[in-house]
Amino acid sequence: MTTGSRLLGELIDALRCLPGVGAKSAQRMAFHLLEREREGGLRLASALESAMRDVGNCTRCRNFSETPVCSLCASPSRDKQVLCVVESASDLAAIEQATGFRGHYFVLLGRLSPLDGLGPDELGLPLLAERLGEGEIEEMIIATNPTVEGEATAHYVGQLARAAGIRATRLAHGVPLGGELEFVDRGTLAHAFGSRQSLS
């Protein structure tokens, strides 16, 4: 693109690595930063650099962390008896924001998918089994996504829990709050119908 400035062109190009940002948005962002937000742009540059360079994975739960053990694992105020297994760090963030869960997490960084070369080792399941063997955990909440691969992963992880004699639970499936029955997909509706609960 001709803008008369090489650096501006490079910035517009680089911004396109952000998800959901195309040529037009990248251009808008670059002009906005140059015209009104140079401070913010510099702060973003240094935040990006530190995060890309220093953020690795927690050795205990595989969550994103710049320290060997992440702050959630290191926190003494969290309940060591409940472990929630999620597919990704963004699922962890969603659960932290939505629920009052105060236990620990284990992040699989993926789901079982042999075709993509993702087996038990890639998901850190040996590390998870080791952790279950420590004897502190009493309940494991399996919060993988309700997709075919997520369900297969949940099944596999559930077996690990059974082998260690730990109670495994799964998130409830059903009609989402605020949804309309008319627009809920058939599978979900059938599941919700089958798992109906008595009014208490």
Next chain:
Amino acid sequence: MTTGSRLLGELIDALRCLPGVGAKSAQRMAFHLLEREREGGLRLASALESAMRDVGNCTRCRNFSETPVCSLCASPSRDKQVLCVVESASDLAAIEQATGFRGHYFVLLGRLSPLDGLGPDELGLPLLAERLGEGEIEEMIIATNPTVEGEATAHYVGQLARAAGIRATRLAHGVPLGGELEFVDRGTLAHAFGSRQSLS
């Protein structure tokens, strides 16, 4: 937000300085970069830093440039006899992309708006007058936005051209291509009706 990583939290926070990016998109962008685009993230960090620090304004046309004279002004292949006056560098980019214009530009970096403290000096009009006085320019295309302030600016800039004995032109107003008459606003329709042209 609790994500277990301070750097990740700071990155999510810093991403919100981008226009149109709220808490949820910033989180999505940060996770995407960390999980799949570390290379791109680092490239973006360095592009941002160079652009924020080094991009200034061209001393001839006030367009964004990291050199004293921007590449458009320095290019020997562009027509020195036509000057296009625009409000912002993004307007310049839009014209470069849409039209075959090969002349020079002058960027006002705003529009006349006395209430916001934007007078002729802030818009670099003395610099523009000086340039018109050089005697090379034969036509000045005034491409300010068709808003009240843009029109006032166009009027003022037009007077400068008249004082220097230079022909001033204005972008045509009318019904946009692909638009439907039914949905065009009244002012535009009245203008298009009044300025109807004979079929050639």
